[in-house]
Amino acid sequence: MDSVASALRWRRIFLIVGAILAAYALLAPLTSTDFAQSINVPLLADKLWFRIATYIVMFIVLATAWNIIGGITGYAAFGNVAFFGIGAYTTGMLIAKAHWPFLLALPLAPVLASLFAVLVGLPLLRLRGHYFAVASLGVGVALGELVQNIDYNGTPVFGGASGLFLPIYSIDNRGLYFFYLMCAAAAIAMGVTWWVLRSRFGYGLIAIRENEEAAAVLGVNTTAFKVAAFALAAALTGLAGGIFSQWNVFINQDNVFSIEYNVQMILMALLGGTGTVFGPAAGAVLLQLLIQFLGGSLPISIELPFVSTNARPIVAQIILGLLLIAVVIFIPRGVIDFFGGRTRLSWSYLRRSLRETSL
Amino acid sequence: MTDFVQLVILGLLAGGVYVAVGVGFGLVWGVLNIVNLAHGALVIIGGYLTWLLFTTFHLDPFLTLPLDAVALFLLGYALQRGVINRVIRAPLLFTFLLTFGLTLVIVNVLLLVFGSDFRSVTPSYAGASLEFGRVVVPYVRLASLVVAIGLAAGLAFMLNRTRTGLAIQAIAADREAAQLVGIDLRHAYAVTYGLGAACAGVAGGLIAMIQAITPTAGQPYTLQAFVVVILGGLGRVSATVVGGLVFGLVEVFGQSIPGSGSVFTNAIAFGLMVIVLVTRPQGLMGRLH
Numbered sequence: 225m226d227s228v229a230s231a232l233r234w235r236r237i238f239l240i241v242g243a244i245l246a247a248y249a250l251l252a253p254l255t256s257t258d259f260a261q262s263i264n265v266p267l268l269a270d271k272l273w274f275r276i277a278t279y280i281v282m283f284i285v286l287a288t289a290w291n292i293i294g295g296i297t298g299y300a301a302f303g304n305v306a307f308f309g310i311g312a313y314t315t316g317m318l319i320a321k322a323h324w325p326f327l328l329a330l331p332l333a334p335v336l337a338s339l340f341a342v343l344v345g346l347p348l349l350r351l352r353g354h355y356f357a358v359a360s361l362g363v364g365v366a367l368g369e370l371v372q373n374i375d376y377n378g379t380p381v382f383g384g385a386s387g388l389f390l391p392i393y394s395i396d397n398r399g400l401y402f403f404y405l406m407c408a409a410a411a412i413a414m415g416v417t418w419w420v421l422r423s424r425f426g427y428g429l430i431a432i433r434e435n436e437e438a439a440a441v442l443g444v445n446t447t448a449f450k451v452a453a454f455a456l457a458a459a460l461t462g463l464a465g466g467i468f469s470q471w472n473v474f475i476n477q478d479n480v481f482s483i484e485y486n487v488q489m490i491l492m493a494l495l496g497g498t499g500t501v502f503g504p505a506a507g508a509v510l511l512q513l514l515i516q517f518l519g520g521s522l523p524i525s526i527e528l529p530f531v532s533t534n535a536r537p538i539v540a541q542i543i544l545g546l547l548l549i550a551v552v553i554f555i556p557r558g559v560i561d562f563f564g565g566r567t568r569l570s571w572s573y574l575r576r577s578l579r580e581t582s583l
Numbered sequence: 584m585t586d587f588v589q590l591v592i593l594g595l596l597a598g599g600v601y602v603a604v605g606v607g608f609g610l611v612w613g614v615l616n617i618v619n620l621a622h623g624a625l626v627i628i629g630g631y632l633t634w635l636l637f638t639t640f641h642l643d644p645f646l647t648l649p650l651d652a653v654a655l656f657l658l659g660y661a662l663q664r665g666v667i668n669r670v671i672r673a674p675l676l677f678t679f680l681l682t683f684g685l686t687l688v689i690v691n692v693l694l695l696v697f698g699s700d701f702r703s704v705t706p707s708y709a710g711a712s713l714e715f716g717r718v719v720v721p722y723v724r725l726a727s728l729v730v731a732i733g734l735a736a737g738l739a740f741m742l743n744r745t746r747t748g749l750a751i752q753a754i755a756a757d758r759e760a761a762q763l764v765g766i767d768l769r770h771a772y773a774v775t776y777g778l779g780a781a782c783a784g785v786a787g788g789l790i791a792m793i794q795a796i797t798p799t800a801g802q803p804y805t806l807q808a809f810v811v812v813i814l815g816g817l818g819r820v821s822a823t824v825v826g827g828l829v830f831g832l833v834e835v836f837g838q839s840i841p842g843s844g845s846v847f848t849n850a851i852a853f854g855l856m857v858i859v860l861v862t863r864p865q866g867l868m869g870r871l872h
Contacts, residue, residue: 545687
């Protein structure tokens with residue numbers, strides 16, 4: 225009785241705090257940055273922070289999209305960054321080389337990304353476990369390499385090693401525009417997840433995650449379902465890539481085919497809680513804030529003792545690695561467990577999750 | 584014709600490194616069911632050890648290899664016992680992420696200690712080569728192929744002829760049954776990972792003689808080890824040897840295609856891997872269980 229009451233209280237607190245934060249994040253940018261600076265609204269007075277906020281929302285899209293194939297379907301996709309890259313280069317090429325308007329070029333990003341997902345998904349999704357994970361990782365790596373190196377008559381088709389530059393999108397309040405565009409993509413991603421979890425399609429995917437043979441026996445067309453889930457994740461990831469290309473104005477192998485994005489989106493989903501609607505988003509906000517904080521790009525910052533400015537990014541990576549290890553060992557079900565009110569963070573919880581998976 | 588012979592020889596020699604990288608990776612994967620994303624990072628630790636011993640004590644790089652193996656065995660044993668054993672029964676994604684976290688830590692600690700400069704090991708005989716007519720066989724590469732084959736043979740001998748090796752094979756076959764007959768799983772797992780790390784250390788020593796290394800130079804080797812193990816077939820050392828040599832040949836012939844240059848190595852490797860996985864999942868040499 226008592227535990228139920230406290231669980232409900234925690235849940236309510238979590239929802240209220242989350243709603244306030246979301247409302248602040250969404251509405252605060254409406255006041256112009258100049259105005260925010262004049263009355264010194266926390267965080268917003270800094271234009272860099274505004275950029276970081278857009279970046280965080282982008283990772284909400286990536287983590288939520290990964291959750292559809294990795295969390296709900298249970299296929300450990302390790303190469304989703306390929307779809308991000310395809311989306312970015314589709315929109316980027318159409319704008320930079322074919323001079324399409326941005327809003328016309330953007331819808332093609334998810335279309336091409338999901339077409340590619342169907343194409344590689346048909347052979348790759350026949351593989352299971354480690355094989356699928358590394359094969360998808362290979363697709364991401366190989367694609368980045370191809371995009372950077374394909375030449376036609378001696379000139380690089382996709383901008384080559386120096387990357388692809390886009391014309392700057394001329395619109396008032398550009399930062400605001402792209403922030404809300406990215407928020408719209410995040411809303412679509414979470415809406416799609418919400419729908420998937422309540423549809424026949426979603427039940428089929430969960431059945432595949434729990435036991436693929438049994439799902440097939442029950443009449444789930446496993447190949448079609450898996451490929452559809454892969455393509456759906458690809459479309460959402462590609463959409464984020466398309467927005468990123470015009471927002472960032474410059475794309476190359478490092479910023480759209482980065483293996484670290486793969487790991488980050490998975491860690492975010494895992495941290496927040498896979499298979500849920502809001503878990504990956506919560507994980508994305510937490511982890512990305514932490515990464516930016518450790519990297520020293522947040523307005524609020526601390527000096528790390530014994531660490532010179534030069535070594536700081538390196539030490540930040542080490543802390544990130546240790547955190548990754550700690551999360552995997554101690555919080556295998558994600559932090560949303562605590563906020564959802566089902567469990568409390570305690571020593572016995574940590575000990576139990578350790579005992580469940582250790583030898 | 585001589586060009587063809589030269590390419591075949593260069594391919595086999597290039598394969599030597601892949602054999603060395605592949606056997607340790609394959610052992611850990613086959614027995615512990617871990618795709619060890621930290622393998623490349625362990626390789627580079629071996630490379631830096633060789634570099635350190637060569638530059639400070641002027642030790643012949645080939646003599647540093649046993650030291651690499653011992654040091655990496657101890658590190659690997661400790662990592663498995665202290666960290667990886669804790670998630671060994673979790674879903675595969677967790678060991679994936681855990682070993683990636685280890686990579687982040689190792690690579691960045693190396694960056695702190697050694698910086699990002701290129702380091703290379705150049706003994707007096709570095710540029711020497713044997714010549715048969717127009718066919719050239721670089722010395723160091725030939726020696727590293729011999730070392731790699733020796734490493735694989737030693738590992739195979741250990742697995743098939745010693746009590747520890749048989750215990751490791753028993754675990755790979757059936758973990759519960761192995762425990763029932765009195766095998767200490769925690770220790771045996773740690774020994775297996777330690778052996779994998781020792782092979783990585785030797786591979787790293789060889790790589791330091793062949794290319795300049797940086798802390799991040801190991802990452803491609805993780806992916807290539809995976810491809811090598813898939814090519815040959817998981818579960819046997821000899822299959823990994825074949826996989827490594829085939830991979831070396833594919834790489835060298837791929838680079839010799841006019842216009843492709845050396846830039847599509849990964850694309851070719853992964854294309855090959857996907858084809859093998861889809862058409863012959865047990866690998867070139869593997870048997871279906």
